[in-house]
Amino acid sequence: MDASHRSTSVEDGYESLKAAHRISGGLTIADRMEILGTLRSSLLDRAEAYATAVSADFRYRSRHETLLTEISVVVSAIDLAIRKLPKWTRPERIGLTWPFWPAKAQVVRQPRGVAGIIGPSNYPVQLVLLPLVSAISAGCRAIVKPSERTPRTAELLEDHISKTIDPTIVRVFTGDAAVAARIARLPLDMILFTGSHSVGVEIAAAAATNLTPVVLELGGKSPVVVDRSADLNLAVTRIVSGKLLNGGQTCVAPDYVLVPAERMVEFVSLARDAAQKLHPGRETRDYSAILTDGAIARLRSLEADHVIEPLLPWPVSAPRYRPALVINPTLDSVIMREEIFGPLLPVLGYESLDEALRIVRNLPEPLAIYWFGDIGESFEKMAASTASGAISVNDTVVHAAVPQLPFGGVGQSGSGRYHGEAGFRAFSNERTVFVQSRLSLTSLLRPPFGKSADRILQGLLKQRRK
Structure with a gap:
């Protein structure tokens, strides 16, 4: 990276991208294909370097988790985009009704222009590169801000992208939260932000001054509803696995579980078994650390004064955090009002499905609702009476890695969708052509x-x- 690039201000970087867009317009389909292909091969070349950088930033993160959740997910998204771009970019013919015959119409999807991408720290590679794949697929240029909380990964992203993609197409800026705030105030054509609800509100407010459209991917308390029809052993295995991924630092992690009261004791026993099968030794290399000491202190405060059931029989030392169930916390407790973002999992017993669904409805709309059980009348009742970005049946978290599925929240958990064709459309202007x-x-x-x-x-x- 040359010094002249590092000294470029965010504002100057934006102006250079905007000037290139004014002169050349959006990226051609051939350009998009070439950039995505180059990004794919260069990402694979750096896969181990990213695993090392992320682990250093986290004070320890499983190499396998990084390769699965950061590298593999992005490669799958690139493969889908390259395969589907000819279809996505094809003009869509619109059938007109009388009395507009014999006129013709179509919708042409054009690049919005220059996009801003502001990434978080929990998946610092995936949640920068997936939005970038969507932006490039749509033919946009982009200004990118990785999280300052993962500085080694941010530096690697900056070096990687600057050596892979022309700086008139993508510019990466590292730095603190003030840099992200400056990007949000630019007259961009689109912003995709991933992070906390509180910061998302600030980003949306800053973008509003320029009427910049935003996609906000925020957190939330994603509930698990275990129906009486569920295979409890299967349910607990997949709930615990989803919860402990990345030490619980996943925006779509199960945040609390609603289980039939008569099965609470069985649930706790099965959860211990599941955790110990996932992490069978006290020196397990597959259990990731918590990013900061401040986050560890917050987890301690969240579990204070509650009934705790540890999931592992041996001590877990910092920077890792001991995974545990929190049994029947009160609904007004902090752990039931705030997103947990760690390996603590509240479990609440319910007598009737109506009681369980009232709890879900009284909390802000989540990114996902996880349902374990049959798809029948009870499921339909849950789906009809709640709102969420997604519903996942008989599994947790996995849906967020499927490249064909739109991903996003609703209400407090975010707005807009990306991944796959939804991402292509989010970064595109749907232009009507009437003839x-x-x-x-x-x-x-x-x-x-x-x-x-x-x-x-x-x-x-x-x-x-x-």
């Missing part, structure tokens, strides 16, 4: 109005009453 024919019925709907206009209007109004 009028030489002869058209609508030409008869101009003054001076006569009998032809009366007949057409009569037909239109009659049609509307149907």
Whole structure:
């Protein structure tokens, strides 16, 4: 990285990208394919370097978790985009109704322009590169800000992207939260932010001054509803696995579990078994650390004064945090009001499904609701009476890694969608093209109005009453 690039201000970097867009417009489909292919191969070349950098930033993170959740997920997204771009970019013909015949219309998806991407620390590679894949797929240029809480990974991202993608297409800026705030205030054509709800509100407010559209991927308390029809052993295995991924530092991690009261004791026993199968030794190399000492202190305060059931029989020392169930916390406790973002899992017994669903509805809408059990009347009741970004049945977290599925929240957990075609559309301007024919019925709907206009209007109004 040359010194001139490092000394470039965020504002100057934006202006250079905007100037390139004014001169050349959006990226051609051939350009997008080439950039994505180069990004794919260069990411694979640096996979181990990213695993090392992320682990150092976290004070320890499982190499396998990084390769699975950061590298593999991005490669899958690139492969899908390259395969589907010809279809996604094809103009969409719109069928017109009478009296607009014989006019024609279509929707053409064009690049929005220069996008801003502001990434978080919990998945510092994936949650920068996945939005970038969407932006490039749509033909946008982008200014990218990795998290300052993972500085080694941010430096590697800056070096990687600057050596892989032309600086008139993508610019990466590292630094503290003030840099992200400056990016949010730029007159960008799009911003995708991933992070906390409180910071998301600030980003949206800053973007609003320029009427910049935003996609906000925020956190939330994703509930697990274990129905009485569930295979409890299967459910607990997948709940615990999803919860302990990345030490619980996953935005779609199960945040609390609602289980039939009569099965609470069995749930606790099975959860211990599941955790010990995942992490069978006190020196396990597969259990990731908590990012900061401040986050550890917060987890301690969240579990204070609650009934705790540890999931592992041996001590777990910092910077890792002991995984545990929190049994029947009160609904007004902090652990039930705030996103946990760690390996603590509240478990609440319920007597009726209505009682369980009231708890879900009284908390902000989550990124995901996890349902374990049959797809029947009870499931349909849950789906109809709640809101979330997604519903995942008989598994946790995995849906967020499926590249074809739109990903995003609702209400307090975010707005907008990306991944796959949804990401391509989020970074695209849907431009309507209407082509009028030489002869058209609508030409008869101009003054001076006569009998032809009366007949057409009569037909239109009659049609509307149907």
